[in-house]
Amino acid sequence: MTKSYQVKVEGFEGPLDLLLHLINRYEIDIYDIPVAQITDQYMHFIQTMKELELDVASEYLVMAATLLAMKSQMLLPNTSMEDVEEEPEEDPREDLMRRLIEYRKYKQAAQELKDKELDANRIYTRPPMNVEDSGEEEIQNKPGEASIYDMIQAMSNLLKRAKHQAPQEAKVERDEIPIQLRMEEILDHIKVKKEGVPFNQLFVQKTRSHIVVTFMALLELMKSNDIRCVQKEHFDELIVFPLETE
Numbered sequence: 001m002t003k004s005y006q007v008k009v010e011g012f013e014g015p016l017d018l019l020l021h022l023i024n025r026y027e028i029d030i031y032d033i034p035v036a037q038i039t040d041q042y043m044h045f046i047q048t049m050k051e052l053e054l055d056v057a058s059e060y061l062v063m064a065a066t067l068l069a070m071k072s073q074m075l076l077p078n079t080s081m082e083d084v085e086e087e088p089e090e091d092p093r094e095d096l097m098r099r100l101i102e103y104r105k106y107k108q109a110a111q112e113l114k115d116k117e118l119d120a121n122r123i124y125t126r127p128p129m130n131v132e133d134s135g136e137e138e139i140q141n142k143p144g145e146a147s148i149y150d151m152i153q154a155m156s157n158l159l160k161r162a163k164h165q166a167p168q169e170a171k172v173e174r175d176e177i178p179i180q181l182r183m184e185e186i187l188d189h190i191k192v193k194k195e196g197v198p199f200n201q202l203f204v205q206k207t208r209s210h211i212v213v214t215f216m217a218l219l220e221l222m223k224s225n226d227i228r229c230v231q232k233e234h235f236d237e238l239i240v241f242p243l244e245t246e
Contacts, residue, residue, distance in 0.1 A: 014057075014059055014060075015042075015059055015060050015062075015063035015064075016063075016099060016100060016103045017103070017107075018042065018045060018060070018063075018149060019038065019042065019063070019096075019100060020100060020103060020104055020107070021147060021149045022038055022041045022042060022045075022149075023038070023100070025149075025234055026041065030097060030100055030101060030104070031097060033093050033096065033097060035067070035070050035071050035074045035092075035093060036071055036074070036075075038067065039067040039068060039070070039071045042063070042064060042067055043064060043067075043068075044156065045149070045152060045153075045156075046060060046061070046064055048152050048153075048155060048156040048159070049152060051159060052152070052155060052212055052215055052216075053212055066096075070092050070093065070096070073092050074092065074093075144230065144231060144232065145228065145229070145230055145231075146229040146230055146231040146238050148219075150229075150231050150238060151199075151215075151218070151219075151229060151238065154199050154200070154237075154238050155211070155215055158200060158203060158211060159208075159211065161206075162206040162207075162208070162211060177209065177210060177213040179213055179216050179217050179220060182213050182214055182216075182217040183217040183220055183221055183226075186202060186214070186217055186218065186221060186227075186240075187221065187226060187227070187242070189202070190202075190227065190240055190241070190242045191242050193242075194241075194242075196230075196239040196240060196241045197239065197240050197241075198237055198238070198239060198240075199229065199237065199238035199239065199240055200237070202214055202218070202240065218240070225243055226242070226243055227240055227241065227242055227243060228240070228241050228243055229241075
């Protein structure tokens, strides 16, 4: 039996963070948010979290209700235009837009402070080097760290494929997998793969219980800094790497 997992990890700080992720992912203009699109994408994430038996905090459900109400309001005909003397109603998106802009500003400031701290920790002296050979040194572009949202999106795609691949007739069996055991199996597998392991390859069985427990195990390993999940570009396949111990 899988345990309830509170979605509160680094890079996943609440409904505004999820909305900002969706805006960046789908290249949406924050000053002209398409409410229907952002609501559908948001509800898709909430549904996937529930399928993965994640403990969805009440603040996410409150935002879901707010978006659904806003979507309904935007779909209603604007009767105020019949009376030219009546002042136009405020765009229902205004408050959400202001909150998102303010949240983005503070998040960017926090990231800049974090980057400065990391840069300070990287200061070190190096031995003399041959200047003529310095031009041959390659600068590799590291893929970006995948967020919890990218992982949930990958899980959504995986669950859809699992449903399509499920046999028409199946024998229902109780299949309980300890999360700790699955964590050890994942670590043993990726430690010998320095080039990384594609996210989907870690889900060797397509049963729902195996998929959910494997996802929980991956979250626990990320929290304990045993693995890192990267994605070079939006919508690219996720790659899981082992973190080198000091």
